């Protein structure tokens with residue numbers, strides 16, 4: 370029986386919300402180097418939460434946004450992150466084919482959302498997420514390459530990974546650390562994942578990141594008192610740029626007249 374990822378929408382909705390719940394755990398615990406496997410506690414009264422209160426989105430709605438024990442307000446960010454993760458996970462499920470490849474992208478989206486949120490808040494991309502992100506993507510893409518005889522694509526993906534991370538390393542040195550080493554490590558995964566599709570996709574991810582970075586960076590200079598020295602984390606732009614490649618790659622192909 371051939372069951373494609375896109376045949377299991379109901380399962381993906383449940384999984385997307387569960388992954389979203391995992392993202393909120395990563396965002397809360399990775400920056401402080403806390404353990405990931407322990408029961409959730411109310412941040413206000415520290416009471417251990419009941420299993421049913423931990424159900425993504427539904428738990429929040431059943432509790433009407435308040436802790437069962439101390440009645441403290443539960444931040445709206447938890448259900449919002451869960452819904453955002455669910456929405457983003459549906460992209461590879463609906464756009465891509467093959468379990469290995471879809472799972473590689475789901476991995477990128479789950480850890481990528483956690484990385485983007487941590488980078489926005491703490492201005493860093495912890496190795497504890499960027500390293501597993503790369504290792505899991507490499508494992509899943511290797512699985513796809515072997516299962517579907519796509520070894521040539523895996524070769525281009527590995528070239529893409531090195532090319533893109535060397536580019537970010539160059540920007541890191543040229544900007545004297547303005548672009549962090551976390552961005553260089555993240556670029557390794559982005560080059561791998563997009564290179565597995567095509568070189569044009571690697572370019573589309575990078576153009577997207579720099580375009581978003583300049584527009585939002587200039588916007589921040591205009592509307593706020595931000596100066597050119599204000600550090601704007603670049604990780605979120607890299608992750609959004611990569612996420613948008615199914616829509617942006619065609620423009621890069623037509624602008625550069627690739628494939629003709």
Ligand SMILES: [Zn+2]
Nearest residue numbers: 411414436439
């Ligand atoms: Zn409480």
